[in-house]
Amino acid sequence: MPVLQKRARARYRGRFGYHRTHVFNGKPIIGVAGGIGSGKSFVARLFGEMGCVVIHSDDLVHQAYADPQVRQTVRQWWGEGVILPDGKVDRRAIGRIVFADPAQRERLEGLLHPIVDRIRQAQMTAASAGTLAFVWDSPLLFETGLNKRCDAVVFVEADPAVRLVRVAGRGWDANELARREKNQWPLDKKRALADYALDNTADAAQTRDHVSRLLSRILSTNAKETAR
Numbered sequence: 001m002p003v004l005q006k007r008a009r010a011r012y013r014g015r016f017g018y019h020r021t022h023v024f025n026g027k028p029i030i031g032v033a034g035g036i037g038s039g040k041s042f043v044a045r046l047f048g049e050m051g052c053v054v055i056h057s058d059d060l061v062h063q064a065y066a067d068p069q070v071r072q073t074v075r076q077w078w079g080e081g082v083i084l085p086d087g088k089v090d091r092r093a094i095g096r097i098v099f100a101d102p103a104q105r106e107r108l109e110g111l112l113h114p115i116v117d118r119i120r121q122a123q124m125t126a127a128s129a130g131t132l133a134f135v136w137d138s139p140l141l142f143e144t145g146l147n148k149r150c151d152a153v154v155f156v157e158a159d160p161a162v163r164l165v166r167v168a169g170r171g172w173d174a175n176e177l178a179r180r181e182k183n184q185w186p187l188d189k190k191r192a193l194a195d196y197a198l199d200n201t202a203d204a205a206q207t208r209d210h211v212s213r214l215l216s217r218i219l220s221t222n223a224k225e226t227a228r
Helices: 009-016 040-049 057-065 068-078 091-100 102-127 160-168 174-182 187-193 204-226
Strands: 003-005 029-034 053-056 134-137 152-157 196-199
Touching: 029 040, 029 187, 040 053, 040 134, 040 152, 040 204, 053 057, 053 102, 057 068, 057 102, 057 134, 068 091, 068 102, 091 102, 102 134, 152 187, 152 204, 160 174, 196 204
Parallel strands: 029 134, 029 152, 053 134, 152 196
Antiparallel strands: 003 196
16 A cells, blocks of 8 residues: 555654644644655655745754854864865765764764754744645654654655665765665654555656545544643
């Protein structure tokens, strides 16, 4: 079944000990997770076309890197090699450092995440009027604990062969894909913890239909939750 509700929300709350209703200005928050190349951003964009406000974590990180204090800090930590000739942060260079050293990755996350969170909150406050829901497109939704702040989490999945073809457009081979996924939670763990799973292997029209039906279900479920 392409769109699958993973578990009753009451059971999920009981297992993890917190209430899953985290509506922001009356609107639910939908987290989008999945493997690299599964099409998370495409699914998030479909939610956006249906009246949701989509917030991409990668865009927020880009804004955080533009902060002069952040640029100065990473320069002090890792030297001029992480600064491009135009003065901007070289994210590829930093990526090579943090992917090879978990301690350095945690250090970077400690610097960026508070800034990213402030930007996210400001964007949501500014865009809350008229939207059906907020959608968080974050590659590290579970790893950073953002899933705990979502009213529903959608796991986007696609066949491994399809994902490999998609990431080949980024210049990655199977080894590079495996190396990057090694730094993230296992996909079966993410899928098991998500509220819904959505298959994005098929054509775009079918995925659009699945997203539409899923959004209706999430909005209906959230309305019942908040009315209690």
